[in-house]
Amino acid sequence: MSEGCEGALYVVATPIGNLEDLSPRAARLLGEVSWVAAEDTRHSARLLRHLGIDKPLVSLHEHNEASRVTALRDALASGQDVALISDAGTPLISDPGFVVVRELRASGHRVIPVPGACALIAALSAAGLATDRFLFEGFLPAKGGARRQRLTAALEREETLVYYESPHRIQATLQDISALFGSRRVVLARELTKTFETFLDADAETLLAHMREDPNQARGEFVIMVAGAEPRDDETQALVEGEAWLAAMLAEGVGVKAAATVVASRLGGRKKYWYQCAQTLKESDA
Known part of the structure; x- marks a missing residue:
């Protein structure tokens, strides 16, 4: 001791x-x-x-x-x-x-x-979702508006999302997840380590339908795990953003070389590439 x-x-x-x-x-x-x-x-x-x-x-x-x-x-x-x-x-x-x-x-x-x-670790270890990074949010708010607001805040997170939920609100929470996350993969862990331990794996709409068909699946304590958002293509996003900046500057009368220099300094990449993009945009507007 x-x-x-x-x-x-x-x-x-x-x-x-x-x-x-x-x-x-x-x-x-x-x-x-x-x-x-x-x-x-x-x-x-x-x-x-x-x-x-x-x-x-x-x-x-x-x-x-x-x-x-x-x-x-x-x-x-x-x-x-x-x-x-x-x-x-x-x-x-x-x-x-x-x-x-x-x-x-x-x-x-x-x-x-x-x-x-620990329920969240036990659930993650057997869910088959990515565990190198995850966001644990604990229990979601009981009121629908606050619950949807919390879920919306995590829509673009790339980590696996983990929530606790009670049997009284599990169906309402799955409805909200279905509305916000669409076909995103969801794994539902119920009654971990107990006699009726269950893992259900589908999108939220399918899980909700299964729960309505079998009311026993709505009993017990739940760990809800939602697959993270697909990684954003940063390169594609940078290209779209860069071209928008170039178009705006060219429309204001900024020269091709100067516009390319500004975009290269802000987004990175070779100035020659941005110069060629700017030149193409200018010629297409001619």
């Missing part, structure tokens, strides 16, 4: 479904800490009972997180080790804990991660 006089906060990942996914290190630490800060003490009490652990549990959720900082700081200062856990998966990932970790680190206390299950 902790070295020296002060204790440490252990940020402990817990299973997202299958209890066998709890690491031996996590189980050992939960049994060794002085007490456990949990998102839902009733939920976490069942996990501790399963492990045969009897520890004091203190609630730490989005409504009381800031007020728990002082108690945690005092506990660590007195030499107590504390574990922070959420209802499932890795704390702070769309779960409470950010305020506590930020404040304790700012106070010089040790915060130690104990890695384990």
Whole structure:
């Protein structure tokens, strides 16, 4: 456990479904800490009972997180080790804990991660979508307008897009994705590591139709993964932009050589090429 006089906060990942996914290190630490800060003490009490652990549990959720900082700081200062856990998966990932970790680190206390299950990583690892770059957006807004605004902001992102969604809003969210992303590939991961774990892979419209045919597919917690936008052809874009600039400058009476020099300095490329483009544009307008 902790070295020296002060204790440490252990940020402990817990299973997202299958209890066998709890690491031996996590189980050992939960049994060794002085007490456990949990998102839902009733939920976490069942996990501790399963492990045969009897520890004091203190609630730490989005409504009381800031007020728990002082108690945690005092506990660590007195030499107590504390574990922070959420209802499932890795704390702070769309779960409470950010305020506590930020404040304790700012106070010089040790915060130690104990890695384990995380729904977004588990989903990505089996989805067959690009994982070299991805954008995790957590839960989308509940209201339709705000949700569509958030989705629209990511339309041109080339990374795989990852969202969490509840069973109450999954169909509305798929409708919005269908309207905005069209035939873009979507992979839906449901009930990860649990008995009815399911991966569905199609465009959003097809997934929505499948869900309406089989209402069971709308149950459980979801990770939605949307393929990133196709990479933009920067060279083609530069050519189009350059020709537009050339045409505008020529129309204003700028000479061919001067126009080519301006475009080359702004967009790069050989000045000779832009000079030839400008000359062609001038001749076509003659």
